[in-house]
Amino acid sequence: MAVSRLTAAVCRQFQRVVTVSSHTQPQCATQAFSRFHLCQRRQTYDSWWFRSSMNNRALHTSCVRKGLEEFFDLPENWGEQTVKSGAPWTAKQLRVKSNEDLHKLWYVLLKEKNMLLTVEQEAKRQRLPMPSPERLKKVERSMKRLDTIVTEREDALRLLQTGQERGRPGEWRRNVFGKTFWYRFKEHPIPWYLNSRYKRRRFFEPSHVAPYTRLSLEKYLRSKMRKDKRQKRNQKRLAAMFPKKTALA
Amino acid sequence: MSSMRLTALLSMAAKAAFPRDYRYGTNRPWTIAAQRLNPPGKKRRKVFVEPIANEDWHVLRGDTVEILSGKDKGKQGKVAQVFRRRSWVILEGLNTHYRYIGRSGDYRGTYIASEAPLLLKDVTLIDPTDRKPTDIEWRYTEEGERVRVSVRTGRIIPKPVYQRRDGIIPQQWKDGPKDTSPEDTLQKTYTPSLKTLEEEVMEKMNIQEDRRPRKSYWY
Numbered sequence: 269m270a271v272s273r274l275t276a277a278v279c280r281q282f283q284r285v286v287t288v289s290s291h292t293q294p295q296c297a298t299q300a301f302s303r304f305h306l307c308q309r310r311q312t313y314d315s316w317w318f319r320s321s322m323n324n325r326a327l328h329t330s331c332v333r334k335g336l337e338e339f340f341d342l343p344e345n346w347g348e349q350t351v352k353s354g355a356p357w358t359a360k361q362l363r364v365k366s367n368e369d370l371h372k373l374w375y376v377l378l379k380e381k382n383m384l385l386t387v388e389q390e391a392k393r394q395r396l397p398m399p400s401p402e403r404l405k406k407v408e409r410s411m412k413r414l415d416t417i418v419t420e421r422e423d424a425l426r427l428l429q430t431g432q433e434r435g436r437p438g439e440w441r442r443n444v445f446g447k448t449f450w451y452r453f454k455e456h457p458i459p460w461y462l463n464s465r466y467k468r469r470r471f472f473e474p475s476h477v478a479p480y481t482r483l484s485l486e487k488y489l490r491s492k493m494r495k496d497k498r499q500k501r502n503q504k505r506l507a508a509m510f511p512k513k514t515a516l517a
Numbered sequence: 518m519s520s521m522r523l524t525a526l527l528s529m530a531a532k533a534a535f536p537r538d539y540r541y542g543t544n545r546p547w548t549i550a551a552q553r554l555n556p557p558g559k560k561r562r563k564v565f566v567e568p569i570a571n572e573d574w575h576v577l578r579g580d581t582v583e584i585l586s587g588k589d590k591g592k593q594g595k596v597a598q599v600f601r602r603r604s605w606v607i608l609e610g611l612n613t614h615y616r617y618i619g620r621s622g623d624y625r626g627t628y629i630a631s632e633a634p635l636l637l638k639d640v641t642l643i644d645p646t647d648r649k650p651t652d653i654e655w656r657y658t659e660e661g662e663r664v665r666v667s668v669r670t671g672r673i674i675p676k677p678v679y680q681r682r683d684g685i686i687p688q689q690w691k692d693g694p695k696d697t698s699p700e701d702t703l704q705k706t707y708t709p710s711l712k713t714l715e716e717e718v719m720e721k722m723n724i725q726e727d728r729r730p731r732k733s734y735w736y
Contacts, residue, residue, distance in 0.1 A: 364707050460734065
């Protein structure tokens with residue numbers, strides 16, 4: 269009746285040996301597996317469930333060709349020592365693109381990155397240098413810049429509509445050692461007064477720690493003063509060593 | 518929270534860390550020669566370098582400069598490398614000393630001329646009109662462009678054309694199958710709107726999201 273989704277990814281050898289179950293599994297998970305991995309996974313399944321009459325169905329299918337070629341470079345680049353590639357996307361160029369274009373570009377860059385990582389891994393396996401590794405850096409930089417643009421747009425919209433500077437809420441708290449830090453909130457399903465683990469966390473300093481906050485502040489101020497003085501002293505020394513030439517040579 | 522800390526950690530690990538009194542030489546820091554120059558426990562006298570801001574630096578790679586002092590005084594040469602950290606400039610084929618390279622066993626190696634770096638104050642740029650050494654100032658043109666101007670004649674010294682390390686000449690570039698053409702890259706498709714990226718994309722792809730998020734608590 270309904271062809272099981274699992275059968276779409278079974279290799280030819282299996283069809284003769286093992287009968288296939290009609291148990292439905294997510295198609296996307298099986299497509300990504302190679303033949304070898306699939307064979308290994310199958311051995312761990314419960315064999316009696318497979319062989320029971322209601323799940324038995326011998327089926328012949330062809331190998332799957334669902335776009336795995338996107339993990340590999342164009343065939344004319346196979347075996348080359350260097351592959352030509354253009355410049356990465358700059359933030360200025362990305363800023364004029366619409367959200368839909370950016371969304372599509374992100375996935376194009378992601379697939380390209382996956383392809384380059386495959387090439388890199390294969391080169392490591394063959395113990396050969398990867399052809400043109402700068403392509404990977406270009407793609408990563410482009411993706412980083414795209415992410416920056418998207419967060420910029422989100423920040424602008426949020427500031428306009430709500431006035432919130434941060435996307436994730438947080439606040440300044442003191443930890444048990446007396447240090448003030450920016451505590452970033454986490455999402456919980458239950459309120460804080462029902463969360464026993466959260467109630468055990470101490471966001472205050474005990475009384476015997478209180479004197480040390482003043483001492484650590486003094487230490488920090490002293491080190492800042494020392495650094496400033498050292499910088500001023502160095503600049504004075506350099507100015508004495510390299511006086512500014514008034515009459516040009 | 519933890520994902521951001523992880524990337525920060527990775528970037529910290531990827532960035533090379535140098536000690537405060539690291540002495541930069543002509544070799545790149547990851548080579549064996551540089552490691553020999555800076556073994557972990559060494560303490561050498563500190564080199565003092567004239568502090569020049571990045572925008573005030575006037576000698577660029579590919580410029581023709583004249584040497585003012587040293588063995589090859591008075592000669593003009595093209596700049597091959599610039600070391601800003603030590604105010605060094607290496608010219609092609611000038612200020613050379615000779616050494617053997619690639620020795621192994623009994624073979625003493627090839628005898629080559631290797632250039633020594635010159636300090637910035639010992640070189641000056643050359644005026645293209647009369648090909649004499651001159652002093653340089655950074656000035657703004659009428660269009661607002663910042664250019665180097667020779668003090669003596671007032672002529673603008675153009676930025677030198679230097680071939681990129683990957684050998685690409687931008688004017689002769691031909692787009693590959695995966696490259697976007699310049700027109701498509703510069704085409705403006707953005708219209709500002711009060712929708713987030715997710716909302717816009719959902720509209721375009723006709724995704725209906727009827728589920729409402731469950732009430733969660735942030736603390």
